[in-house]
Amino acid sequence: MVLPPTKRYLIELLHKHKLTYEQVGKYSGIDTDRIKAIKKGENPTDEEKAKLKAVAYSLSDLLSKDTGETMD
Numbered sequence: 001m002v003l004p005p006t007k008r009y010l011i012e013l014l015h016k017h018k019l020t021y022e023q024v025g026k027y028s029g030i031d032t033d034r035i036k037a038i039k040k041g042e043n044p045t046d047e048e049k050a051k052l053k054a055v056a057y058s059l060s061d062l063l064s065k066d067t068g069e070t071m072d
């Protein structure tokens with residue numbers, strides 16, 4: 001079973017980057033309760049998808065610059 005990209009981005013933010021729901025909400029501009037609902041399986045809007053993707057990519061980019069690693 002393959003995860004939808006938005007849920008994968010959200011899981012990456014919460015687990016790989018060790019962010020809280022509140023931090024993800026602050027960085028993305030999405031309500032904390034809405035982020036929890038998306039994590040539980042609700043479908044995100046196109047705007048929410050774009051915001052989560054942007055935050056995930058920006059943090060991954062920062063991580064790769066800090067450590068010298070690249071995403072595979």
